Amino acid sequence: MTKHHPRARTTLNESRIALRLAALSLEEKCRLLGGASTWRTHAIARLGIPALKMSDGPNGVRGESLGSHRTPGLSIPTSIVIGASWDLNLAQELGVVLGREARRKSVHVVLAPTVNLHRTPIGGRTFECLSEDPELSAQLAAAIVRGVQSNDVAVTVKHFAGNDTEVERMTVDAQIDDTTLRECYLRPFEATVIDADAWGVMSSYNKLNGAHAANNVELLRHILRDDWGFDGFVVSDWFGAHDTAGSIEAGLDVPMPGPATVYGRHLLAAVQEGRVSEARVDERVETLLRLIERTRADERPASSVEQTVDDPNERAVVRHAAAAGAVLVRNEHSALPLEVGSVQTIAVVGPNARVTRTQGGGSSSLQTIESVSLLDGLTERYGADAIRYRRGVSIDKLAPIVDDDTLRTPDGETGWQVEYYDRDEVQGAPRRVDITGQSALTYFGAAPPGVDPFDFTVVVTGDFVPQVDGVHDVSLVITGMGSLSVQGETIVDDPQGLLPRGREYFGFGSEEQLHGIPMKRGEPVRFVARMRTRAGFSALRIGIRAPEDPHEFDRAVSLAADCDAAIVVVGTNDEWETEGHDRDSIALPGRQDELVARVAAVARRTIVVVNAGAPVAMPWLNDVDAVLIGFFGGMEMGRAIADVLSGERDPGGRLPVVYPRQLSDSPAMRDYAPVNGVQRYTEGEWYGWRGQARAGIEPLIAFGHGLSYGESVWGAPRVAVDASWPRCSVTVPVSCVSARPVTVVVQCYVRKAGDTNPPRLAGWAKRELSPSTSGDMVVEVPWTAFRRWNPARRAWHMAGGEWEVLVAASSVDVRARLNVVIDERESAPSRGSDQPPDQPA
Template sequence: MDINKIVKKMTLEEKVSLMSGKNFWETQEITKHQIPSMFLADGPHGVRKQAAAADHLGLNESLKATCFPPAVSLANTWNKELVTKIGTTLGEEAKAHRVNILLGPGTNIKRNPLCGRNFEYYSEDPYLAGQIAAAQIVGIQKNDVSACVKHYAVNNQEERRMVIDSVVDQRALREIYLTPFEMAVKQGEVKTVMSAYNKVNGVFANENEFLLKTILREQWGFNGIIVTDWGGNNDRVLALKAGNDLEMPGNAGETDLEILKAVQSGEIEEEILDEAVKRLLEVTLKTNSNITGSPDSFSVEKNHQVAYQAATEAIVLLKNDNVLPLKKGKKVAIVGDFAANPRYQGAGSSIVNPTKLESTLDVIAEYEFDFIGYAKGFKRYGKKSKNLISKAKKLSAKAEVILLYLGLDEITEVEGLDRPNMKLPENQLFLLEELSKLNVPLVVVLSTGSQIELPFIDKISALVHGHLLGQAGAKALLDVIVGKVNPSGKLSETIPIKYEDVSTAKYFPGKEKTVEYRESIYVGYRYFEKNQIGVRYPFGFGLSYTNFLYSDLTITSQGVSFKLTNAGKVEGKEVVQFYVGMKDSKIFRPVKELKGFAKINLKPEQTKQVNIAFDDYTFRFWNQETGKYEVETGKYQIYINSSLNKNELLDEIEVMGTLEKIVSLQTVLPNYYSGKINNVSDEEFEKILGYPIPNPHRKYVKRNRIVVGYNTTVAELRYAKGWTGRFFAWAMRVAPKLLKVIGKKQLANTIYMGMYHQPMRGISRMTNGMISWSQLEGLLIMFNGKFFKGLTKFRKEARIKRKKNKMKKKEAKISG
């Protein structure tokens, strides 16, 4: 079909109708022009297609699909080929479920370990995050299903995520936060991008022309569609001007009418609308043509095995005092609720309904050690239980090895809420302490979607970190523990000794209106290494049951080459890591940065030549003076490492840059050059920011009261002038507490995360016309202290809406 011809035939009203969804998951169709609807579904680690009741928080059940390891674990594989295979399988299942756009992957940077959605993101490092994201996108789109990279951009927390202003300097923006998206676009050739909820330097991401048009479309060459996050539209006309193509979910055409009026009045050119329609049709027609007639089923077992393979390579062995692999016949006690009820995925919009979920207890009979029994040990939600601990100790005393399954529960790590701390629950720590007194080798098996403090590390014999392993994780863990699989995962993020050591601990999650990224480029290992701060486990770390030797490093203008040998007695896979540093730089830099990696499989005594090419990202830095990427002339250190802190091979290379001279700013930015970012002054931050630091506080009128507006959150209604607003905020605080009292903790968290930080505009945008924009205006009047005036308007607009709906139904009946 000729898209240009279709658009020419369409009326203005028809074109405008395509700019928002038909309902929660589908786009509008226009039968007259043979334009079908598209179905969008969550899917970072599995297809979450809701066939009945719809929501974006994981409340209602979805169709069965393979649950693969989430991004937190996929990144630990460091295996691009494997991730592409997973993406291909995801795409096949999406096609079988008739999904046009799979809403993933998420490639936001793990700026802070407390971000509640870190399980859905890859890494603290932009290069690793971007490479893994691009690999997954390539796989998904092999099936002519569109991937959708998200959340663009600088969305690194859940607290106040709908309205918070991320205040970040251009260098950090480009080098840290945008690089993964750049790779997704340039290497992955992603067809859809989801804009973030938050503001970036004062402008909502979805109407940020600098982000959407200048960088994404013009500089990176992106020609696909940009979709809002669900309910993420603030000003529809500004968003369309900035480059947004589709608002989701549907809102009964209210914002379509805003666009219609804007075009008719000349506020926006019709050509801008036409381009958005063309981009939307390009993806719609291509994905539908390939979905139509394709198989509507998939092999559950085959895809389960792909999930298993991914899980085996994602497991990170962090400690092993010669306890693992377990030998045949060993008396083994298994303790911990996670062995019976695995924690295998995160919570929120990414919840997958797995096709074949396995627990450790389900598969334990397949193994040749002497399984002497299972004890729950602790309550998943709640305080320590003397009875459960007593039973666990009694069982464990009879064992030769204890496998202790610990982790974070489903309500601790969830979309919409950040974690309060980096600790395991007290009841689990107490159980570990008690078991460690038995003098029986203690192997801890961890299931968490983000990093935790490990104060108990000296009291255990081994630590196997699975993070979140998807539906096939239980067998993968046991296969690593008994040595059937040699562990090959390595950490995609640093595990600090304590939370206070983290570079962003002082600045996260910001203040009332803004979050200041004062640390600039010093995120994760870049900060720890610059300041020589000890960590529990460094970025890129992971043990194996074999040993690898590195030798014969050669550096050319094209890249690096060296030999890797398996010096052990078992086959294994090694993640080789290529870092670049510049000791004598005139700009502030980390000690070194990841610029390449490869995963190499070797049999015992086998040697392979490893080649890693330089690319566009190897030596570049963002020059705020010239407004482009540059290369500094000078001598660079080349590190070939097995982890960040273990240099296997080291040499230098002289590089001719793009600038003749760079002026050092060390005298005006002393804390950035030293890396002491906790000491950064307002003057230093403003210097790299390029504009005055925004006021981070909300504006009060008399007596701690605010004027409630469209972007006032439910949480902020406690400061409303009107009693109705304060009552509404109180009810939203009390309801989750009551649900927790009656044991509905997950539901309580879901309600809290879905509503508490929701701005007022979301009451209209997220209800598909149930509450119109005009009705919302009535609510705001009430919340601002004029109860009867607001109530009158609300009821009047409700009557008008009912009349309009009746007329629409009547017209539809006549035309039908």
């Protein structure tokens, strides 16, 4: 089989790499490959080899700082918003922003992008992934990679591979046939490696076809390095490597986190005992040294100094992106836009209006510079006199974290006091005293200066000032040993860390310990919490739920009836959508469906904004006037959605995932639950919208659907074919025929002529046209759209003959059909979408 990897390479100092490799002792090589700490690799001072610093993404760069000394950062929209934008230029621009943020945090490697596919609608990290579609995910991910790495910051495209669920994620064996694996689940990884020259890949927790990803020879060596020509580094997901000899043989460069439990002294012993060759170690060390060159780590060493920069231009990009990915799925009688001054009063109701979720839960979350709620954005846009607000219902899964001025330190400042002690020595003076602005603390291999992050005690002390009379629910979730007292009475005491484990904090947190505490409005209540940790990851979460107003629901409905228009903001939050576990349902939590239905029955105009990072059921869809899906839109989401609702911006998004009417409509759900640790992808390529269409199941909202405020007319498409390449381009004349600008996304789907199965997305073009303007929109359909995997030959096959190209506005809105003829060819599996195939068959 021909191997050909024509990608452009970064100019490297190869001589320095060679000199450093030759000068390293075996012990130093093994130490270099084992993580030094949770977020850093080892430095070898003797040779001037710097450490590399890593940080989580993909919707921001958190840095090392956690707990009570977090460094705020820029929060871009979550990946599903980028997927909904269908905008390659915007994806690359957001990648550039992430790269700049990484440099401010002294970070060399960003753990992003996440390119796993939306196999089901309930994945806990759906918000963190781009799309259900392989090609949409592939091209957008490649654009993000180009943007990040333009700043000399490496990516780690994750999670490689088959990590499409959070169920039993550390151990589950994803069984995927070779054709489905290559054509669907590996496609985004392939594009980032071959087309965008990604410098890093992260192996996933799960097993893939019998072997853990971190020691999977077929995945890491044969596919990634041999077939795709990858010369970058592979890092394990944190705590995701288990086998020293197996991992080094497969091609895992750095198991994380440190201190090393797989490489380091364990690798040294394996070499000395003859279980691993030093040549294999040298391969991995050379890769890491290459990464040091690519990220210019010699010029910008890893530092604990992390900067917060609030750049207005970058805020503008983030705001633009949130609007570009907002999807208008219903707009009856032109209910939107709701122009400023067109109505006198607007009722804003719903649980996510004041507490708008801008990011999901898990490792991707960060402390943002600012998080603008939709209520704030609407108030800025329409004015305080026009906006009336009621929450209506609550959706908190746990007693909510408190992060406002109802928290007071013993000295009367806003927040709670946090004291750090070595080990469990709490009798003497603390090592450090901080103030936290919220009632939850998370530590992941980082602690304040002078505190051992792997063995310390934290004591949190402060008052909570109730705003209402009555019994308040007070809860504690804790990962280690600890206690909680309220007004001097101990309500939780777990000195041995024996509380049953729950689903929070990746499954390391305890079940929520809930107690009712009587409180009086305005009278401070003293809280003292203590936690001892001897692990790299620990968390303490205190929640306080005030008594509910029994009339709140009815008051929200009455408010909606009294105003000229009602905006109902529904959705989920980072407890429902989070790394660590999947959702159990696509239904909106709590009484939100009932709230929408009741408001729709009495309001003059009902507009629903869906603030959820994954598909949700909408039994009320046909009863409301307009529905705008905003997902988790980053720190500027509140302003961006207000821009769209008011008509300042056109809703630019198209759905990157199908919305089913019910969970059972999703084809992958029939084999969703692992059996004896095995999760079989029996649906093959027929998951998501294509699986539903093949089964004749009508979606609630189709893949690719999205409305504009403007109107367009499409002319007859023209197709130009280079059958010998093969590739084709489809040109569609489009005109704006409205007084408002129109956003158009021309989508092209392909299938073999005569095939009655649903086609595959092959390419698209997006453009905004001003009123009374016209233009040609050109969709490039790459040669990869016409290839199919031949598992017997372990090669791609160019399926020649006649193909049908469907020109569409969504998967169900086909505007034209064209036929093209493609030559039959064989092609090597190492090609990107811009490379020609091999010789004719």
